[in-house]
Amino acid sequence: MKKLLKLPLYLLLAALGFFVVTFTIYFFNLDMKATSLLAPWLEKWYDHLERKQYI
Amino acid sequence: MKTVPKVVNPVKRAGEQSPGKIYDEKLKVRARREWRGVKDTFYDYTRWLYLIFVLARFIVVPRNIKGFFRYRWMMSYLFVPHGMDKFTIGLRDEALRIAHTSFNFVIADVTQAIANCFRGDRRVGNDKAYSDKCVITDENSMVTFMMGFDTKKVHTILREVPTMFASNIFHQFNVMHYLDIAQQYGIPGDVCPMPEAEAGISIDDDFCVLGSCAVQNNTTCDGSLMGNGIIAKRLEREYGIPTFQLATPLRHKEPDVMEYAAREIKKAIAFVEEHTGEKWDWDVYFAAAKRVNDATRCRIAQMEINSTPYPQFFGAAFSLYNDTNYMGNSGRNADFVKIDHKLLKLAQRGYEAKRMYAKEYRHRCIVWGVQPQYVIDMLYWMVQCWGVMPLTDMLSVINTEMIAEVDTPENREQAYRDMAMLNMEMIMRNHTHGGYKVLVDELWELCEKMNADIVMMWEHMSCKALTGMHGQFEEQARERGIHIMWVSHDLCDPRVFTRQAIRDQVNNYMRTVMREEPLDPSLENIPDNEAY
Numbered sequence: 076m077k078k079l080l081k082l083p084l085y086l087l088l089a090a091l092g093f094f095v096v097t098f099t100i101y102f103f104n105l106d107m108k109a110t111s112l113l114a115p116w117l118e119k120w121y122d123h124l125e126r127k128q129y130i
Numbered sequence: 131m132k133t134v135p136k137v138v139n140p141v142k143r144a145g146e147q148s149p150g151k152i153y154d155e156k157l158k159v160r161a162r163r164e165w166r167g168v169k170d171t172f173y174d175y176t177r178w179l180y181l182i183f184v185l186a187r188f189i190v191v192p193r194n195i196k197g198f199f200r201y202r203w204m205m206s207y208l209f210v211p212h213g214m215d216k217f218t219i220g221l222r223d224e225a226l227r228i229a230h231t232s233f234n235f236v237i238a239d240v241t242q243a244i245a246n247c248f249r250g251d252r253r254v255g256n257d258k259a260y261s262d263k264c265v266i267t268d269e270n271s272m273v274t275f276m277m278g279f280d281t282k283k284v285h286t287i288l289r290e291v292p293t294m295f296a297s298n299i300f301h302q303f304n305v306m307h308y309l310d311i312a313q314q315y316g317i318p319g320d321v322c323p324m325p326e327a328e329a330g331i332s333i334d335d336d337f338c339v340l341g342s343c344a345v346q347n348n349t350t351c352d353g354s355l356m357g358n359g360i361i362a363k364r365l366e367r368e369y370g371i372p373t374f375q376l377a378t379p380l381r382h383k384e385p386d387v388m389e390y391a392a393r394e395i396k397k398a399i400a401f402v403e404e405h406t407g408e409k410w411d412w413d414v415y416f417a418a419a420k421r422v423n424d425a426t427r428c429r430i431a432q433m434e435i436n437s438t439p440y441p442q443f444f445g446a447a448f449s450l451y452n453d454t455n456y457m458g459n460s461g462r463n464a465d466f467v468k469i470d471h472k473l474l475k476l477a478q479r480g481y482e483a484k485r486m487y488a489k490e491y492r493h494r495c496i497v498w499g500v501q502p503q504y505v506i507d508m509l510y511w512m513v514q515c516w517g518v519m520p521l522t523d524m525l526s527v528i529n530t531e532m533i534a535e536v537d538t539p540e541n542r543e544q545a546y547r548d549m550a551m552l553n554m555e556m557i558m559r560n561h562t563h564g565g566y567k568v569l570v571d572e573l574w575e576l577c578e579k580m581n582a583d584i585v586m587m588w589e590h591m592s593c594k595a596l597t598g599m600h601g602q603f604e605e606q607a608r609e610r611g612i613h614i615m616w617v618s619h620d621l622c623d624p625r626v627f628t629r630q631a632i633r634d635q636v637n638n639y640m641r642t643v644m645r646e647e648p649l650d651p652s653l654e655n656i657p658d659n660e661a662y
Contacts, residue, residue, distance in 0.1 A: 101175050106182070107159035110208045111662065114158075121202040126335045130315040130360060 132583045132611040134494045136517075137439050139486040144170060149220045149514070150652030158661050159212050170222050177230045181211055181237065188241050193255040197248040201336055203293045206301035207244070209662050210237060213300035216507035217447050220514040220650075224480030225487055228443050228473055232451035235469050239454060244292045246285060250340030252369075260285070264341040265402055266365070269295055269328070270354065271347035271376065272556040273460045274549035275398040277422075278415030281462050284408045288458055289338050294327050295503070298622045299450075301662045302504035302629070305622050308334060317356070322592045323623045324503075325349075325357030332361045343405035344373040345398055348380075349558060351595055374401040380563040382554035391550035412537050415545060418461035419535040422552070425455055428470040430530055435481050436521045437580045442477035442485070444520055445509035449501070452526045457557050489649050492517035493613075496576050498524045499588030499596055500562070502619035505629045512586070515633075515653035516640050521580045524588075525557050527572070562595040570602055577612055584613040586636070590621050615639045628659040 100106050144167025146152075154161040163178075165171055185207070188194055198204045206213075214237070217229045248254045250261035263283060267273050269290030276286045297304045305323070308330030313319050315333050317326055331337050344365050346358045362373040376398045379387035399410055429452065432443045451473075455466050487510070497509060497520045509520040533548035534541040554560075561568050573585065587603060590596065607614040617635045620626035637654055640646050648654050 097179060098175060101163060101178050102165075102171075103162050104160050107209070107212045108157065110212075111158040113208070114205060114662070117205050117208075120199065121205070124200070128311065128315075128333055128335060130333050 131613060134581060134583045135439075137486065137491040139489050141486075143220070143489070144222055148650055148652035150650065150654075150656055153656050153658050153661070155657030155660070159209075160215060160661075163215065164219070166222055166226070170226055173226065174218065174230075177234060178211060178214075180234060181214060184234075184238050184241055185210060188245060191245070193248050194245060197244070197251065197254040197338075200253060201293075201338070202307060202334075203297045203304060203331070203336065204244075206297040206299075206304045209300045212662055213506075217445075217510070219507055219510045221487065221510070223485050224442060224476045224483070225485065228476050228480070229447045231469060231472055231476065232443075232447045235465075236450055236454045239458075239463075240292050240296050243288060246287060247289050247292070247338040247340065250285075250287070251338040252340065254338070261340040262342045263406055263408070265406065266341040266344035266371070268345065268347045268349065268358070268376075270349040270457075270556070270558050271345070272457050272549075272553045273462070274552045275345065275376070275395055275402065277418040277460055277462060277549065278399070278410040278412060279402065279406075279408055280411055280414050284402070284406050286462070287341055289340075290328055290331075291458065293331055293337060294324065294622075298327075298503040299506050302624045303662070305330075306625065308336070309623055320592055321353030321356060322351055322590070323353075323621050325351070325353040327622060329357040329360040332357075332364050335364075337361075339369050339371075341371055343401065344371055345376055345401070346373055347376045347553075348378055351562075351593065353592070372401075372405060374398055376553070378550075378554055378559070380554075380559065382551075382559070382564045383567060387554070388547055388550060391554055392546040395546050395549045395553065412542060412545075416535055416537045416541075419533050419545070419548070421461035421464065421467055423532045423535055424467055425461070425470050426529060426532065428474045429456075429526075429528075431474055432477055433522060433580075435477050438481065439491070440481050440484050440486065441519055441521055442480040443473060444522060445513075446501075446506040449523050449526050450506075452528065453557055456528055460552070487519070488513045488517055490517050491519045492646065492649075493519065493584045493644075494580065494582045495520050495584040495586050496522060496573065496580065496582045497586045497588065498561075498573055500525065500558070500590045500593060500621065501588055502590070502627070502632060503622040504624045505619070505632050508632065511633065511653060511656075512636060515648050515650050516636065516646065517649045518584060518586070518636075518640075520586070521582055522576070524561050527576065528557060528560055529555050562593070566599075566602075569596070569599055570606065573603075574606065574610060574612075577610070582612070584615060586615045586617060589616050589618045591618055591626070592620060613643070615643075624659070630655060630657075630659050 145165040149164050152160045217233050249257050250264050264285045264287045266287045269288055273286050305327040308327040311334045312326045312330035365371040365373050379391050435442050459466050495518045512518045534544040619632050
């Protein structure tokens with residue numbers, strides 16, 4: 076019963092944790108900074124793929 | 131010279147005053163997102179969460195992951211939030227909500243288009259039953275000839291939209307590879323880089339391969355015709371996908387072209403029926419026609435608001451939303467109706483509250499010519515940095531006529547003419563082709579109607595359709611006392627004109643000709659030439 080009463084508190088803490096983490100990512104543009112680090116690797120990946128080029 | 135009254139914003143913008151400070155030349159993305167005050171930052175954050183959700187929902191499907199690692203243009207998918215930030219520079223209140231409502235919807239629509247491509251793609255999803263009901267259509271073509279096909283039974287695939295068009299908006303370097311490929315195979319570098327990049331994608335074998343048939347259009351220029359030939363050759367000879375050439379008259383204001391244009395539409399419909407095995411349904415057509423008329427009424431209302439001292443919906447979001455709704459949708463998707471009305475409601479609310487995009491509006495500007503893809507935020511920049519309000523752009527000045535929407539025997543014949551009219555006056559054709567009246571005279575009519583004192587003329591250096599009129603524009607602008615500001619670019623190749631080189635043309639004009647100082651000096655030079 077005690078655990079059940081604490082459920083709203085846990086939910087609130089989880090929501091708060093989600094907000095803090097995602098808002099930090101959002102505001103400091105961490106999502107796009109990480110993506111821009113990934114992009115050069117992806118370019119190399121696409122470069123090495125075999126393609127049937129012709130006109 | 132003509133002048134317009136200056137409009138000063140009595141309300142100080144919430145949050146950050148100089149959004150130019152969030153750029154960092156060491157990074158290829160912004161250093162951080164903009165602080166817009168508590169309310170608007172929270173709203174922007176929730177829309178960012180929504181975008182992340184849309185993108186995550188797409189990528190968790192295994193065939194979409196496979197497609198991601200197969201197609202180079204999918205790299206731009208990663209930069210969608212970065213691209214969305216370009217649409218919201220300095221925006222607050224209704225303006226921020228308008229940009230998100232319109233462009234978030236476009237992003238969700240394009241994401242669905244990619245998912246559809248991958249589902250039918252022979253290399254990725256290979257759902258043959260689905261692919262057999264797909265029709266590939268030209269990115270620069272109105273899809274009016276699909277308005278009478280049930281969207282649950284026949285699928286319209288605009289595969290060039292995510293591959294080239296949207297891709298270049300989110301990631302400025304993403305089409306350079308395809309331009310290089312095209313030129314390696316002997317395509318000249320002086321044609322429009324848009325069809326050239328599309329031809330390069332086909333040469334590089336980087337288009338999804340699906341569909342029972344394809345419809346191409348003699349869109350607007352030498353580059354487009356050349357690109358279509360290269361793409362059609364591969365579609366037909368290698369992949370066995372029959373391709374119909376919808377030959378549309380270019381002199382669309384001449385009444386004697388109408389019967390021919392209507393016959394072409396009939397032939398395109400018969401071609402789709404033959405290859406998909408599905409029949410044209412007049413109930414579906416007239417329901418779509420009602421939605422086309424509804425979208426037209428909403429667009430006219432938005433333009434009327436923009437004719438007042440307090441414009442609300444303009445710039446990249448207005449232009450690209452219209453592109454998607456008018457040309458790519460053409461009344462087929464009922465969801466656009468809700469968005470149209472939501473946007474109109476937001477714009478009316480903004481107008482009533484006299485909301486402004488900047489500290490002051492010094493000039494009222496009509497933007498003419500074709501905008502560069504990789505500096506899509508230019509019009510927001512122009513109002514924030516110099517107080518030059520872009521009332522509308524040429525590509526958004528499209529059809530204002532109502533089409534027949536009631537099913538009668540006469541209207542069924544009229545419907546072919548309506549579809550032909552919409553097709554002839556599609557976005558990239560209605561002003562760049564059709565003669566002197568639509569390109570030159572209509573510009574001055576618009577300046578009069580919207581009370582503009584400046585024309586910003588995009589000079590797309592590879593576009594032969596507009597360059598021939600340069601002298602006429604100059605001469606007539608002088609006669610009318612209207613400032614004309616030429617801004618050169620190369621549509622989607624940032625190596626020819628960088629973003630700052632484009633902005634500097636405005637900076638120079640405003641300082642030397644207009645003798646003005648920027649409203650926000652932090653925006654005059656932005657270190658984003660190397661940013662995605």
